[in-house]
Amino acid sequence: MSSRKTGRIDALADALARRGVLHLREAAALLGVSEMTVRRDVGAHPERFTYLGGHIVSADDVAGGYELDREADSHAGAKLAACRHALRLIAPDDTIFIDCGSTLVHLAQQIPADLPLTAICYSLNVANCLAAKPNVRMILLGGIYHPASATFSSGEWLEPLGRLGINKAFISAGGVDVQRGASCSHFHEVPIKQKAIAGAIESHLVVDVSKFGLVKPAFFAKLSDFRSILTEEGARAAPVDA
Amino acid sequence: MSSRKTGRIDALADALARRGVLHLREAAALLGVSEMTVRRDVGAHPERFTYLGGHIVSADDVAGGYELDREADSHAGAKLAACRHALRLIAPDDTIFIDCGSTLVHLAQQIPADLPLTAICYSLNVANCLAAKPNVRMILLGGIYHPASATFSSGEWLEPLGRLGINKAFISAGGVDVQRGASCSHFHEVPIKQKAIAGAIESHLVVDVSKFGLVKPAFFAKLSDFRSILTEEGARAAPVDA
DNA sequence: CGAAAAATGTTAGAATAATCACATTCCGGG
DNA sequence: CCCGGAATGTGATTATTCTAACATTTTTCG
Numbered sequence: 274m275s276s277r278k279t280g281r282i283d284a285l286a287d288a289l290a291r292r293g294v295l296h297l298r299e300a301a302a303l304l305g306v307s308e309m310t311v312r313r314d315v316g317a318h319p320e321r322f323t324y325l326g327g328h329i330v331s332a333d334d335v336a337g338g339y340e341l342d343r344e345a346d347s348h349a350g351a352k353l354a355a356c357r358h359a360l361r362l363i364a365p366d367d368t369i370f371i372d373c374g375s376t377l378v379h380l381a382q383q384i385p386a387d388l389p390l391t392a393i394c395y396s397l398n399v400a401n402c403l404a405a406k407p408n409v410r411m412i413l414l415g416g417i418y419h420p421a422s423a424t425f426s427s428g429e430w431l432e433p434l435g436r437l438g439i440n441k442a443f444i445s446a447g448g449v450d451v452q453r454g455a456s457c458s459h460f461h462e463v464p465i466k467q468k469a470i471a472g473a474i475e476s477h478l479v480v481d482v483s484k485f486g487l488v489k490p491a492f493f494a495k496l497s498d499f500r501s502i503l504t505e506e507g508a509r510a511a512p513v514d515a
Numbered sequence: 516m517s518s519r520k521t522g523r524i525d526a527l528a529d530a531l532a533r534r535g536v537l538h539l540r541e542a543a544a545l546l547g548v549s550e551m552t553v554r555r556d557v558g559a560h561p562e563r564f565t566y567l568g569g570h571i572v573s574a575d576d577v578a579g580g581y582e583l584d585r586e587a588d589s590h591a592g593a594k595l596a597a598c599r600h601a602l603r604l605i606a607p608d609d610t611i612f613i614d615c616g617s618t619l620v621h622l623a624q625q626i627p628a629d630l631p632l633t634a635i636c637y638s639l640n641v642a643n644c645l646a647a648k649p650n651v652r653m654i655l656l657g658g659i660y661h662p663a664s665a666t667f668s669s670g671e672w673l674e675p676l677g678r679l680g681i682n683k684a685f686i687s688a689g690g691v692d693v694q695r696g697a698s699c700s701h702f703h704e705v706p707i708k709q710k711a712i713a714g715a716i717e718s719h720l721v722v723d724v725s726k727f728g729l730v731k732p733a734f735f736a737k738l739s740d741f742r743s744i745l746t747e748e749g750a751r752a753a754p755v756d757a
Numbered sequence: 758c759g760a761a762a763a764a765t766g767t768t769a770g771a772a773t774a775a776t777c778a779c780a781t782t783c784c785g786g787g
Numbered sequence: 788c789c790c791g792g793a794a795t796g797t798g799a800t801t802a803t804t805c806t807a808a809c810a811t812t813t814t815t816c817g
Contacts, residue, residue: 283621290640294567297804307766312805325536326568326774327804353529379532382573395657397646404639404660413667415637415657418646425655429675436671539774549796554775568804569774758817765812772805781796787789 281306281314285329286321295329351481354505356380359443359479365389370442370469371399373424373462376479377445378402384409393437395465397423412437419461426461434468442473444494446480448487454496456489463493475500482506523548523556527571528563537571596747598622601685601721607631612684612711613641615666615704618721619687620644626651635679637707639665654679661703668703676710684715686736688722690729696738698731705735717742724748 281304288303289295301308315322315329323330356379363369366389371377373396381402384390392403395414403411414434416425427434444466446455455478457463470476478499501508523546530537530545543550557564557571565574598621605611608631613619615638623644626632634645637656645653656676658667669676686708688697697720699705712718720741743750 283624286624287617294565308804309767310765313765323536325570325572328567330567330572353532382532397642397655400639400660401643404662404665407662411660413639413655413657413660415655415667415669415672418642418653418655420646420649423646425657427657429678430657430672433671550774551797552795555795760817761815763812763814765810767810768808770806772803774801774803776801777799779797781794783794784792786791 282318282321285311285314286331289322289329289331293330297327297329300329351483351505352376353379353383355479355481355503356383358503358508359477360384362441362477363388363390367391367440368438369393370439370444370473371403372396372442372444372466372469372479373399373422374445374447376481377443380443380479393434393439393469395425395427397425414465419459422459422462424459424462427465431464431468434465435472437472439469439473440475442469442476443479444470444476444499446478446484446493447489449478449480449484449496449502450486450488451496453488454492454498455494456487456492458489458491460491463491466493470494470498478502480504524560524563527553527556528573531564531571531573535572539569539571542571597721597723597745598625600745600750601719602626604683604719605630605632609633609682610680611635612681612686612715613645614638614684614686614708614711614721615641615664616687616689618723619685622685622721635676635681635711637667637669639667656707661701664701664704666701666704669707673706673710676707677714679714681711681715682717684711684718685721686712686718686741688720688726688735689731691720691722691726691738691744692728692730693738695730696734696740697736698729698734700731700733702733705733708735712736712740720744722746 284304285295285300288300297308297311300311304311315324319332321332323332352375355376359380360383363384368391371381371392371394378396378398381394381399384406386406387408389408391410391412393412393414394400394403397418400411400413403409414425414427414430416427416430418425444455447458448456450456457466476499478496478501480502482504496502501510526546527537527542530542539550539553542553546553557566561574563574565572597618601622602625605626610633613623613634613636620638620640623636623641626648628648629650631650633652633654635654635656636642636645639660642653642655645651656667656669656672658669658672660667686697689700690698692698699708718741720738720743722744724746738744743752
């Protein structure tokens with residue numbers, strides 16, 4: 274049905290990857306077809322393109338945030354606020370570790386474009402944010418991809434993490450319990466988080482207050498492992514002892 | 516001058532982080548101001564927001580992304596055609612290696628959603644494509660990110676690659692020379708490509724014909740290392756000897 | 758080849774958004 | 788309390804985009 278059509282769609286996607294936005298007119302000229310046809314093409318592929326008032330944008334650009342979970346946006350405001358506290362802790366030329374989770378995606382997004390950093394991560398979403406920052410030197414811990422959390426389990430690749438000099442580690446959690454500490458949903462994340470915390474000069478727990486009192490299957494740290502706990506309500510010193 | 520104003524800007528950013536896109540009308544209602552004011556606010560902060568035909572999106576969403584090379588789409592059609600040949604070689608439950616470069620991004624995109632595979636890659640762009648395929652088990656070789664090519668240089672993480680059982684490796688090149696073999700622009704890619712080729716049962720070079728006769732700084736393989744060379748003009752057996 | 762179907766192009770009128778000039782409100786300092 | 792300037796709102800005007808119906812071309816297949 275559509276060898277010509279498929280080619281167009283693909284050319285569009287490529288152009289978008291390069292330019293970010295494409296006006297209907299430009300797209301039509303680029304593809305050598307009428308604007309009407311471009312409109313129809315774009316409309317036929319809502320999963321790849323988003324069409325906004327005459328402009329074409331790659332669909333995942335506007336994906337409504339990264340929504341790892343349905344709850345990803347339920348506390349977006351709180352998460353954003355918590356990240357602002359984290360941002361204030363970052364100094365130029367720091368080497369930071371950014372954990373996974375929607376909370377820290379916000380942190381990665383908000384890193385100023387002109388702040389020089391080395392950032393270590395193991396989440397595809399975080400990596401995509403960091404890749405867009407020209408002054409961030411990114412190190413991604415690879416391995417087997419886990420779709421549920423958009424992270425990689427490092428396995429054999431984990432060991433070199435211990436040799437990286439981490440200045441500040443920003444860690445998130447699915448649950449925070451004063452007695453038992455911080456927990457998350459995915460077991461493969463545990464060794465990575467622990468290694469990052471162990472190797473960092475200072476670690477900070479970044480969560481929104483809705484996580485307090487929750488418990489997830491995998492505990493990975495005591496609250497006393499953190500120098501501070503950053504929430505939308507402000508930064509507080511972590512309890513000195515579990 | 517603007518404590519009220521700053522608050523609005525922040526509220527807008529929050530809403531955007533949550534919703535992805537915001538229509539002028541919604542934004543005005545949300546902030547409790549007139550559409551004109553929202554228009555002015557957004558226009559005053561081009562570094563945070565992009566305004567497209569009545570819709571507001573976060574600026575870094577539309578950041579203009581990857582651009583591996585200026586030539587990325589100049590041969591999009593050819594690259595796509597070359598990938599179709601590659602696709603035909605892939606069987607269910609294969610373990611494949613996908614090299615970097617815009618050509619192979621097309622390959623990753625075109626993997627059918629219902630084809631179960633294990634795929635190894637080291638390019639952020641390819642990884643993003645593979646992450647969208649529910650039946651692909653992805654392994655990403657991490658390391659230091661190289662923005663110019665959107666790839667990772669594996670360094671210490673490279674060694675485990677040798678222990679992965681690769682069924683078919685699909686390799687791209689920036690230049691193909693009958694005498695001297697295949698070359699690429701970035702030196703850090705050389706050991707990865709070589710290790711993949713060495714570890715794979717069969718390797719295939721996927722390029723468009725515009726690459727023939729070109730020479731890039733880093734040679735990484737002889738043409739006889741490949742079982743076949745796949746171009747938009749079809750698959751041909753690789754020369755038996757350099 | 759020839760008919761049917763799909764894809765593309767064209768047009769005009771309706772809907773929507775952008776711009777501008779000016780009216781109004783809000784706020785801090787005499 | 789009043790004044791001046793900044794911020795905001797309003798409405799008319801102009802420009803742009805959207806929609807849908809229909810004309811034309813291209814492809815498919817008997």
